[in-house]
Amino acid sequence: MRYNTPFSRIFAQELQQANLIKNQDKDSRVEVITPSGECLKNLFWCGALTEVQSYNGAVQTIRVADPTGGFTFYIRLQDIEIQDIVKNLEPPVFISVCADAYLKGQNCDLSFRLIPTFLAPIERMIRDQWIIETADLMIDRLEFLRDNLNRISDCEKQLKQSILYYQITPQKLLDLGKLTEHALTHILETTSVLTKCVETDISPDEIVIKLIREQSGPRGIAVQDLVMLAKKESFSEETVFAVIRTLIADDDIYQPSAGYVKLL
Numbered sequence: 001m002r003y004n005t006p007f008s009r010i011f012a013q014e015l016q017q018a019n020l021i022k023n024q025d026k027d028s029r030v031e032v033i034t035p036s037g038e039c040l041k042n043l044f045w046c047g048a049l050t051e052v053q054s055y056n057g058a059v060q061t062i063r064v065a066d067p068t069g070g071f072t073f074y075i076r077l078q079d080i081e082i083q084d085i086v087k088n089l090e091p092p093v094f095i096s097v098c099a100d101a102y103l104k105g106q107n108c109d110l111s112f113r114l115i116p117t118f119l120a121p122i123e124r125m126i127r128d129q130w131i132i133e134t135a136d137l138m139i140d141r142l143e144f145l146r147d148n149l150n151r152i153s154d155c156e157k158q159l160k161q162s163i164l165y166y167q168i169t170p171q172k173l174l175d176l177g178k179l180t181e182h183a184l185t186h187i188l189e190t191t192s193v194l195t196k197c198v199e200t201d202i203s204p205d206e207i208v209i210k211l212i213r214e215q216s217g218p219r220g221i222a223v224q225d226l227v228m229l230a231k232k233e234s235f236s237e238e239t240v241f242a243v244i245r246t247l248i249a250d251d252d253i254y255q256p257s258a259g260y261v262k263l264l
Helices: 012-017 080-087 124-148 157-165 170-188 193-200 204-215 223-231 237-249
Strands: 020-022 031-033 042-055 058-066 069-074 093-104 111-121 260-263
Touching (some): 012 058, 012 069, 093 124, 204 223, 237 260
Antiparallel strands (some): 093 111
């Protein structure tokens, strides 16, 4: 299914792999061709804000994650509204972001950075809907690549460049498909938190505190790692975020550095 939008929807892991830079404009905005053949100029992304990096009171970068991985958005000093929004958020929290791709690096060391033009906190339901729609678009692109993989000479220029540059093979298509399946599985898994708590007579707070106590290092434990560990206990991402916020408010845990929590 195609969605009538000028914004690309791409999972974090594919963004990490994308490095085919095209068509730089005078403002250093670029087009980025991804392994699945998407032409990224403007991104619409939803997921978890896990870390904020600031310097001299100004937000510089934010670290975010979806079920496939994490990446970084760069916040410009002059984007006052976005600066203020981020400063008023307490990670971990779900957010939606619209961003433009800009050139990063020079000569042979070219890459890109994503700079938000819009950012807002959201509910998990919106994040889950984004995952479904993004998976739908990803499947469309993978099917198109599969159908054209054996007739590269007849492909349009952009698709041909993508296949050759990323050395797309049936196995790589399968790997990208597994990435999509993993994202969907994440929201389709049964997160029977209430049932588990009743059966074990242990509250989510107690389980999260136990995980922090057992898994913390000198810096504590990364929020992203804590979420992954809690999922093995059948707790949803949203539940873990809510528990972390409650434990911080109750002075049971604190944030020794951005993106980390530790027992008091």
